[in-house]
Amino acid sequence: DAGVIQSPRHEVTEMGQEVTLRCKPISGHDYLFWYRQTMMRGLELLIYFNNNVPIDDSGMPEDRFSAKMPNASFSTLKIQPSEPRDSAVYFCASSLVGTGSYEQYFGPGTRLTVT
Amino acid sequence: QKEVEQDPGPLSVPEGAIVSLNCTYSNSAFQYFMWYRQYSRKGPELLMYTYSSGNKEDGRFTAQVDKSSKYISLFIRDSQPSDSATYLCAMSGPGGYNKLIFGAGTRLAVHP
Numbered sequence: 678d679a680g681v682i683q684s685p686r687h688e689v690t691e692m693g694q695e696v697t698l699r700c701k702p703i704s705g706h707d708y709l710f711w712y713r714q715t716m717m718r719g720l721e722l723l724i725y726f727n728n729n730v731p732i733d734d735s736g737m738p739e740d741r742f743s744a745k746m747p748n749a750s751f752s753t754l755k756i757q758p759s760e761p762r763d764s765a766v767y768f769c770a771s772s773l774v775g776t777g778s779y780e781q782y783f784g785p786g787t788r789l790t791v792t
Numbered sequence: 793q794k795e796v797e798q799d800p801g802p803l804s805v806p807e808g809a810i811v812s813l814n815c816t817y818s819n820s821a822f823q824y825f826m827w828y829r830q831y832s833r834k835g836p837e838l839l840m841y842t843y844s845s846g847n848k849e850d851g852r853f854t855a856q857v858d859k860s861s862k863y864i865s866l867f868i869r870d871s872q873p874s875d876s877a878t879y880l881c882a883m884s885g886p887g888g889y890n891k892l893i894f895g896a897g898t899r900l901a902v903h904p
Contacts, residue, residue: 708890719894721894774890
């Protein structure tokens with residue numbers, strides 16, 4: 678299996694622009710998570726989905742952030758408009774619950790820089 | 793005060809040393825405790841998982857949970873240069889193991 682795939686790996690954009698991050702979870706996994714990692718705040722859960730349905734979005738910082746999961750193999754995290762404080766590494770993770778494993782498999786991350 | 797406190801280090805040890813990594817937490821409802829390892833510019837990967845209190849051993853790694861003290865530890869025996877990474881503790885409560893709260897991570901360097 679290729680693991681969790683994220684694109685792009687690096688994104689540099691200007692303040693005010695729309696940013697879309699993409700994630701392909703591991704095939705067959707039923708949970709998908711979006712995290713943000715910064716030096717100041719560490720690794721934070723933004724939102725997670727179960728069977729494509731958003732379960733908990735309490736970690737989404739502001740209305741500028743939105744996430745969708747139109748099908749089991751694709752999810753997006755959108756920031757509109759972007760701000761310099763959104764600069765971070767964004768990770769997508771997936772897991773399969775019910776097999777006795779609680780492991781979340783993380784992708785390589787998207788490093789976002791907003792200037 | 794953060795829910796999960798972890799000393800960011802860095803921690804530098806010689807090869808072969810025993811390493812002790814720790815986290816404290818404030819939420820007594822936490823039930824699931826995990827340790828993730830993160831290499832530079834990579835995503836975290838699960839190293840150890842423990843439910844409730846007790847010890848768990850896997851090769852050179854031992855995870856301990858003391859719920860009465862709200863304290864968890866990860867011990868690495870016979871540390872190797874390949875263990876050089878950031879170690880993040882993570883935990884979640886009765887609402888389910890999915891909503892993980894991570895510590896800040898401790899950066900470990902094992903030098904030959």
